Amino acid sequence: MLDKLERLPADSILGLAAIAKADANPNKVDLTVGVYMNEDGVCPVFKAVKMAQAALQQEEVSKSYLPPAGVDAFNDGMQQLLFGAGHPALRDGRVSSVQAPGGCGALRIGAEIIFAAAPTAKVWVSDPTWPVHLPLLGSVGLEFETYRYYEPVSHGVNFDGMVEDLKRAQTGDVVLLHGCCHNPCGADLSLEQWGVVADMAEAQGFVPFVDIAYQGLGDGLEEDAAGLRLLAERVPEMIIAASCSKNMGLYRERTGAVMFVCQNRANAEALVSQALVAARRVYSMPPAHGALIAGRILSDQALDEIWRTELMDMCGRMNGLRTGLREKLEAASSRDFAFIEKEKGMFSFLGLSTKQAIRLREEYSVYMLDSSRINVAGVNARNIDYLAQSVASVL
Numbered sequence: 512m513l514d515k516l517e518r519l520p521a522d523s524i525l526g527l528a529a530i531a532k533a534d535a536n537p538n539k540v541d542l543t544v545g546v547y548m549n550e551d552g553v554c555p556v557f558k559a560v561k562m563a564q565a566a567l568q569q570e571e572v573s574k575s576y577l578p579p580a581g582v583d584a585f586n587d588g589m590q591q592l593l594f595g596a597g598h599p600a601l602r603d604g605r606v607s608s609v610q611a612p613g614g615c616g617a618l619r620i621g622a623e624i625i626f627a628a629a630p631t632a633k634v635w636v637s638d639p640t641w642p643v644h645l646p647l648l649g650s651v652g653l654e655f656e657t658y659r660y661y662e663p664v665s666h667g668v669n670f671d672g673m674v675e676d677l678k679r680a681q682t683g684d685v686v687l688l689h690g691c692c693h694n695p696c697g698a699d700l701s702l703e704q705w706g707v708v709a710d711m712a713e714a715q716g717f718v719p720f721v722d723i724a725y726q727g728l729g730d731g732l733e734e735d736a737a738g739l740r741l742l743a744e745r746v747p748e749m750i751i752a753a754s755c756s757k758n759m760g761l762y763r764e765r766t767g768a769v770m771f772v773c774q775n776r777a778n779a780e781a782l783v784s785q786a787l788v789a790a791r792r793v794y795s796m797p798p799a800h801g802a803l804i805a806g807r808i809l810s811d812q813a814l815d816e817i818w819r820t821e822l823m824d825m826c827g828r829m830n831g832l833r834t835g836l837r838e839k840l841e842a843a844s845s846r847d848f849a850f851i852e853k854e855k856g857m858f859s860f861l862g863l864s865t866k867q868a869i870r871l872r873e874e875y876s877v878y879m880l881d882s883s884r885i886n887v888a889g890v891n892a893r894n895i896d897y898l899a900q901s902v903a904s905v906l
C-alpha cells in the first residue's frame with residue numbers, strides 16, 4: 512500500500528531555504544523564510560518569553576492535557592490584544608476563542624467551521640496570498656475565488672479591482688483578509704478601505720475571515736489591529752485566526768487562537784463547542800507550552816511591558832531596514848524603490864522577474880522566492896551592500 516506513494520517535491524519556500532542553508536558562499540544572503548532575524552542573523556528568543564518560561568518551569572506540577580479550549584489567560588489575553596479593551600463586540604459577549612496550534616491551526620479550525628456551516632461557501636482569497644492558505648483551507652473541501660489585490664506596477668493595493676471583484680461575493684461566502692503586513696506583498700489596506708470592505712460585508716452578507724499573523728510588526732500593536740477592530744464593530748459575524756509565532760517569537764511552540772465574532776453571546780458559546788469538536792477530529796488537544804508563556808506575558812503587567820518594548824524595537828528595526836534598503840537599492844541602481852519603505856511587516860516584492868530572482872540565487876547566492884518576495888528581516892548591516900549591488904547587477 513505505502514509503496515504506491517511517490518516522493519513529493521519539497522515545499523517551495525522551505526525547499527529553497529534548505530538550498531540556501533547548504534550554500535557555502537560566505538556572502539550568501541537568505542531572504543526566503545518568514546522568520547524574524549536580528550542583526551546577527553539569529554531568530555532570537557524574546558526576553559519576556561525567557562522570563563515567563565523560567566517562572567512557569569518553577570511552578571509546573573503536571574504535564575496532563577490542557578482543557579480542550581486551551582489556557583484561559585491566553586484566550587482572554589489574546590482577545591484583549593486583538594480587540595482592545597472595551598471593544599463593543601467584547602463588551603456584548605459576542606466573541607469567543609479557542610487556542611489552536613499556531614495561526615495555521617487556527618486557520619484550519621476556521622475552515623472546518625465554515626465547511627460545517629456552509630459547505631458550498633466560496634472563500635475569496637487575495638491575489639496573491641500566502642500559498643499555504645490554499646491547502647490549509649482547501650483540504651477541508653472549501654472552494655476558492657480570487658480577488659485582485661496587489662498591483663505590481665504601482666507596488667500598491669489595486670483597491671478598485673478588489674472592490675469590483677468582491678461585488679461578486681454572495682451572502683454566506685467568506686472573504687479572507689490579511690489583518691496587517693500582507694504576506695507576500697507587504698501592501699495593506701488603509702483604514703478607510705477597511706471601512707469600504709465593512710460596508711460591502713454588511714450589504715452583501717459575506718463573512719470576513721481575518722488572518723492576523725503579524726500584529727505589532729507593521730505600525731504597532733494597536734494600529735495593526737485597527738482594520739479588524741473596525742470590521743468587528745460593523746459586521747454581525749466574522750472569524751479570526753491569530754498567531755503568536757512572529758510577535759512573540761513562539762514559532763515552534765505552535766501558539767495561536769481562532770476567534771468567532773457572532774451575532775450574540777449564545778451563538779459565540781455554541782461556536783466554541785463546534786470548534787472543540789473540529790479540533791478533536793484534527794489534533795485533539797492544544798499544545799501547552801507556548802500558550803502558557805503567552806498567557807503569562809499578557810496577564811502580567813511587568814512582562815507585558817517588557818514584551819511590548821521588545822516588539823516595538825523589532826518593528827523599529829525592520830522599518831529602519833526598509834529605509835536603508837530603499838536607499839542602497841536606489842543608489843546602486845538608480846531605480847525607484849520607495850515602495851519598500853511604504854510597505855509593512857516582513858515582506859515585500861522587489862519587483863524582479865523570476866529569471867532575475869534565479870540569477871541572483873545562482874550567480875550571487877542571494878536567495879529570495881521566484882516571485883522576488885524578500886523577508887526584510889533577513890537584511891542586516893553586513894549584507895545590505897552586497898544585496899543591493901547584486902540586485903542592481905541583474906536589473
Ligand SMILES: Cc1ncc(COP(=O)(O)O)c(C=O)c1O
Pocket residue numbers: 545612613614615616641689694722723724754755756762766767
Ligand atoms: C499570512 C500568514 N498566516 C498565518 C501564518 C501562521 O503561522 P503559524 O502557524 O506559524 O502561527 C503565517 C506564517 O508564516 C502567515 O504568514
